[in-house]
Each structure stands twice: as C-alpha cells, then as structure tokens.
Amino acid sequence: MDASEFDCWMRAELDAVERALQRWVSADAPAGLGDAMRYGVLDGGKRLRPLLVLAACEAAAGDRNAALRASVAVELIHAYSLIHDDMPCMDNDVLRRGKPTVHVQFGEAQAMLAGDAMQALAFEVLTPAASDADAFAPALQARLCGLLARAAGHEGMAGGQAIDLASIGRPLDERQLRDMHRRKTGALLQASVLMGAACGELPLKGWEALSQYGAAIGLAFQVVDDILDVTQESETLGKTAGKDEHLNKPTYVSVLGLDGARKQAQTLRERAQAALASGGLRHTARLSWLADLVVDRTC
Amino acid sequence: MDASEFDCWMRAELDAVERALQRWVSADAPAGLGDAMRYGVLDGGKRLRPLLVLAACEAAAGDRNAALRASVAVELIHAYSLIHDDMPCMDNDVLRRGKPTVHVQFGEAQAMLAGDAMQALAFEVLTPAASDADAFAPALQARLCGLLARAAGHEGMAGGQAIDLASIGRPLDERQLRDMHRRKTGALLQASVLMGAACGELPLKGWEALSQYGAAIGLAFQVVDDILDVTQESETLGKTAGKDEHLNKPTYVSVLGLDGARKQAQTLRERAQAALASGGLRHTARLSWLADLVVDRTC
Numbered sequence: 001m002d003a004s005e006f007d008c009w010m011r012a013e014l015d016a017v018e019r020a021l022q023r024w025v026s027a028d029a030p031a032g033l034g035d036a037m038r039y040g041v042l043d044g045g046k047r048l049r050p051l052l053v054l055a056a057c058e059a060a061a062g063d064r065n066a067a068l069r070a071s072v073a074v075e076l077i078h079a080y081s082l083i084h085d086d087m088p089c090m091d092n093d094v095l096r097r098g099k100p101t102v103h104v105q106f107g108e109a110q111a112m113l114a115g116d117a118m119q120a121l122a123f124e125v126l127t128p129a130a131s132d133a134d135a136f137a138p139a140l141q142a143r144l145c146g147l148l149a150r151a152a153g154h155e156g157m158a159g160g161q162a163i164d165l166a167s168i169g170r171p172l173d174e175r176q177l178r179d180m181h182r183r184k185t186g187a188l189l190q191a192s193v194l195m196g197a198a199c200g201e202l203p204l205k206g207w208e209a210l211s212q213y214g215a216a217i218g219l220a221f222q223v224v225d226d227i228l229d230v231t232q233e234s235e236t237l238g239k240t241a242g243k244d245e246h247l248n249k250p251t252y253v254s255v256l257g258l259d260g261a262r263k264q265a266q267t268l269r270e271r272a273q274a275a276l277a278s279g280g281l282r283h284t285a286r287l288s289w290l291a292d293l294v295v296d297r298t299c
Numbered sequence: 300m301d302a303s304e305f306d307c308w309m310r311a312e313l314d315a316v317e318r319a320l321q322r323w324v325s326a327d328a329p330a331g332l333g334d335a336m337r338y339g340v341l342d343g344g345k346r347l348r349p350l351l352v353l354a355a356c357e358a359a360a361g362d363r364n365a366a367l368r369a370s371v372a373v374e375l376i377h378a379y380s381l382i383h384d385d386m387p388c389m390d391n392d393v394l395r396r397g398k399p400t401v402h403v404q405f406g407e408a409q410a411m412l413a414g415d416a417m418q419a420l421a422f423e424v425l426t427p428a429a430s431d432a433d434a435f436a437p438a439l440q441a442r443l444c445g446l447l448a449r450a451a452g453h454e455g456m457a458g459g460q461a462i463d464l465a466s467i468g469r470p471l472d473e474r475q476l477r478d479m480h481r482r483k484t485g486a487l488l489q490a491s492v493l494m495g496a497a498c499g500e501l502p503l504k505g506w507e508a509l510s511q512y513g514a515a516i517g518l519a520f521q522v523v524d525d526i527l528d529v530t531q532e533s534e535t536l537g538k539t540a541g542k543d544e545h546l547n548k549p550t551y552v553s554v555l556g557l558d559g560a561r562k563q564a565q566t567l568r569e570r571a572q573a574a575l576a577s578g579g580l581r582h583t584a585r586l587s588w589l590a591d592l593v594v595d596r597t598c
Contacts, residue, residue: 029453030482033461037453084415089407108388109464112411113457116383119418120452127445141441146426153419154328154336158412162332165408183329 001285009286010051017050018042020072024125029117036106036114037121041079044097048221048294049074049189053196055286056210060200065134070144070195073122077152078188080118083111085161122148143198151191160184164249172250178219185225186218193217193287202281209279213272213287217294220268224295226251227261232299269295300584308585309350316349317341319371323424328416335405335413336420340378343396347520347593348373348488352495354585355509359499364433369443369494372421376451377487379417382410384460421447442497450490459483463548471549477518484524485517492516492586501580508578512571512586516593519567523594525550526560531598568594 025041027034050071057067086093086101087108094104103111126144128135150156160183167180193214197207230253252261272291276284300308324340326333349370356366385392385400386407393403402410425443427434449455459482466479492513496506529552551560571590575583 029461030458031461031465033453033458081415084411087411089411110461112383112386112388113460113464115415116380116418116451117453117457117461119415120448120455120457123422123444123448124452127441127448129445138441139437142426142437142444145422145441145444146428149419149422149426152415153423154332154416156419158416158419159329159332161412162328162330162409162416165412166330 001289003289006286006289013051013054014047016068017047017054017071017075020068021075024072024121025076025118032106032110033113033117036102036110037118039099039105040083040102040111040114041076041118044099045075045079046297047075048290049078049192051290052189052192052214052217052287055290056193056196056214057199058196059210059281059283059287060197060202060206061283062196062198062200063136063140064199066136066140066144066199067196069125069128069134069136070148070199071192073125073144073148074188074192074195076118076122076125077148077157080115080122081152081157081161081188083115083118087111090161090165119152122152140198144195147191147195147198151187156183156187156191157185160187167250169248170250172255174255177250177252177255181219181222182215185222186215189218189221190214206279206281209275209281210287212275212278213291216268216272216275217291220265220272220291221294223252223261223265223268224297226253227258227265228297228299229253230258265295300588302588305585305588312350312353313346315367316346316353316370316374319367320374323371323420324375324417331405331409332412332416335401335409336417338398338404339382339401339410339413340375340417343398344374344378345596346374347589348377348491350589351488351491351513351516351586354589355492355495356498357495358509358580358582358586359496359501359505360582361495361497361499362435362439363498365435365439365443365498366495368424368427368433368435369447369498370491372424372443372447373487373491373494375417375421375424376447376456379414379421380451380456380460380487382414382417386410389460389464418451421451439497443494446490446494446497450486455482455486455490456484459486466549468547469549471554473554476549476551476554480518480521481514484521485514488517488520489513505578505580508574508580509586511574511577512590515567515571515574516590519564519571519590520593522551522560522564522567523596525552526557526564527596527598528552529557564594 021042025038027038029037053067053071053074082096083102085091086096087103094101102114123145127141160180163180164184193210197210252264256264269291273288276288320341324337326337328336352366352370352373381395382401384390385395386402393400401413422444426440459479462479463483492509496509555563568590572587575587
C-alpha cells in the first residue's frame, strides 16, 4: 500500500465515520442538549480513534457494522472527555478545534450534561436492538461495552485525569508520567485498536500483537502532543498552545527535553511497527500507516 | 407477606447491596479519585433502585448474580447524577444525604471526574469476564447495558436534566412537567425494574406489566419528592428542603397544589398495583410493598 492508497482509504473512512456520527448524535435531545452534543463532536477532530478501530477490524477480518458503531462510541467518549476537560474547574480552556469550547458556547451546566449524555450514548450505540438493520451478536456488544468502560473509567481515562489534576506544579519522574498518560490518553487509544480487533476472531498471538501496538501508539500520541504543545502555534493546533507550561504541568518535554521526547516518539513508533510484524496478521498496512501518522503529525 | 417479612427482606438486601458497592467501588482509583467515588455512593441513600432491581428479578425468577451487579450499576448512575447535579454550575447544593456534597469535600474538578468514572464503572460492573465467579451470559450483559444507557442518556436522565435547567423560572403545564420527570427520575427507576426483569425470562405480558409498574412508581417518586420538598425540614430529608421553590422551579405542588399532588401520588400507587396484578406474575409482593414505600416515605 502506498501513501495515496492510504490517503484514499482514510478519506473514505473519515466520511463514513462522519456520517455515522451525524446519524447517532441526533439533534432530538431536548432543551438544547442535542445542539451542545453535536457541537462537541461533529465537524472537527482528527478521528484517529475511529480510524484505529476500523483499521484493526480489517486486520482481524471483522464485522464492519460492529466496527463502525464501535468507532462512533470511542469518538463519543473522547469528545465528552474534551468537553469536561475544558471546563473552568479543570483546564479552563476557551478554544478547541479552532472554535469556542462547549461551555463557552452553551454554558457550564449544558456542557457538563452534554458530556454525561455522550458517555451514555456511547454505550447505547454499542447495544443495537436485534431489529436494527446493522445489529450484531450480543456477545460482541458485551465485549465492546466492557473494553470501552474499562478504558474510560478510573483504571483508564478518568483515573489519568485525576493524576493529571494532582500533578499540577509537582515534579513527576518518567515512570509516573508514563503511568499518567497510559491511563489518560493511552487506554482509550489502545481500546480503539482492541475494539476493532474484537469485531473479528484473532488467535491470541494476533490479539497480543495488536494490544502491544495499541499501547505503543497510545504513548507515542501523548509524547507528540507534548512536543507540539511547545513547537506549534495555537492557530495550527486549533487549541491553546503552550498550555502545559503555563499550567506548570509535567510533560515529556519537561522531563526528557525536546530532543529526548523526539527520540522517545521514534522508539515508540518502531515498537508499534515491530508489534504489528510479530502477530502473524495479514492486512496490517493501514495500522502501520496510522502509526506513522501519529508520530509525524503536525497538529 | 406481612410488613415484618418485607422489612426483614429489605434489610438483608440492603446489606447485600452495600457489600456489593463496597466491593465494586474500590479505593484503588488513583490520586484521591477512589475516595471521592466512595464518598459519593457509600454510606447513604435509600437504595430504592437496587431494591427494585432485586425485587423485579425475583418476580421474574431471574439470575441473582446478574441482578446484584445490575443493582450496583443503577445505583452508580444515580449517585453520579447527584454529584453532578449538586455542582455549582447546576443546583449549587452543599448538603446531600446529611453530608457536605462531593464538590464541597473534594473540589469541583474531582467531583466531576468522580461522576464521570462512576458512569463508566456502571458499565464495567455489567460486563464481567467469563472468568469472574459471578459471570453471567454475555447476551444478558448486552441487554442490561442497553437498558441502562438509554435510561441514563439524552432520552432519559440527562435529557430530563436539560429540560429541568431550561425550565427554571418558566411555567410548565402538567404535561410538560410529566415529560421532564419521566426522563429525569422516571426513566432510571423504570429501568431498574426492567433490568431486574431482564435477569429472568418473562412472557411479553409480564414484561409489559412490570414496565407499566415501573413507569407509575417512577412518576410517583417525583410527585412525593415535590411534596416532601415543601412539607419536610432539611434535617429530615438530608438535603436542602424548599430548594425547588427557592430556585423557582416548577413542581407537582406548584402545578397541582399540595392536595392535588397528594391525590396524584395515590392514583399512581393504584396504577402501579393494578399493573402488578395484571401481569400473570408470581412473587410480586415485594414490588407491591416497594410501591407503598415510594408513596408513604417521609424522606
């Protein structure tokens, strides 16, 4: 697969994900709640997690309908976490994806509710009724719910956020920083890969390879985030640059230096590629390209 | 079944629910998050929703292990909604279950995260691994996740909260008020009954009877809440009394008057009892007592 084939695949999948989100995040929710939810998740974002779900599903020759719902569910969890993270009691940020944050646009109460409703919606999307045209096996529904809940909760994303909160202004060593990010960002990225893989049936070796791949790119994503936070302008990022330093948060750049962080990102990319090669899997080219995308991105 | 048998059953079940919550809401979550979660859900609350799950499971001769997990999951959703609802951007309340609210005790950011993590934990509890001693069928796991997600999200609780927010200081008629409460409180109470019922295998007639029962007591619960808000002291309620009037929120008392609201509660009790009698179900005595408990409670 060359770059233009990958690019073509990615455009088609991004379009499919956008249509699925449009369908699922309906404006029907009462009293302006639907508007806040749609504002928070539509028309923006790199959609990296949905792409990982869909590419991992292909590597596992899995059920496309299930993977499309899973990709919507992970993106809903990711988007809700951004809405809550931006609120005044957390990072107090006013800019996200180049637009005013949800609480600036709709008020704090509606922003909190929109996030709450989006987390519930993620699990609703994963549990289609048998009568739905794109229904899939209840056992897979349960599996996907379990993977997503564990990645989103106290063992994963929410736990990482709590460590992040507690670490402001406190020095962390590399091990502590890695633990924080493994939970805060890594868990959901890894879960994206595993949810896609769960849509097929992989031997244990293939499953473990994708799990290692997911862990490596999950960490790489955060290392690159920390690098971009100091090397890019807010305009390019679509969010406030230099925020971590301003908040006195420990980052890979503050712990390893800029060069050290860049080396770390390369090491993680290589680890991800090696994991892919070790699993005896076919059709891993798209996952391989996605690992490069994570490390080489500029926003 | 007489009152003392019911009382004995209730005490034993409350004890079982408390132990299950103690087990599930562990203090392991990092950086104080576990403490905030435990503070928000342990040692307090009437545990009405868990009792409804367990009684409905008995009426359906269902799987006790599954129902116990379901009862923990609904209580986690209920408790998280109280934490978020009490925050300054929502009701700004400082007292709950006779204690300072979670954000007063732990700060707003930790309170928001604790609520977020509790919602995720609810779905984690519903999806045990096959290796867990109390595992149950994946198809039932998926069913329970689906029922809970729909009751918690924009069609249910979060949607009702949004209507509640938008209705402050605006007159609602009885129909609008009923729609708000059907979502805000009713959906999760009804889901508690249906999740318990789903743990067994009921014919459609029995399922529909329990669904009607759940809808009636869901609404009755809120009518009684509105009555208690004007007739009881904060000390008895364990939360701030007179809050709705103070916030200029429409209630059943403001719309129907105190006598009208009391009549409405009786009508709903009768509707719940009639539904129970119509379903061809055995073992509905505990559900019948719970309907009385909802209407006759004083706090």
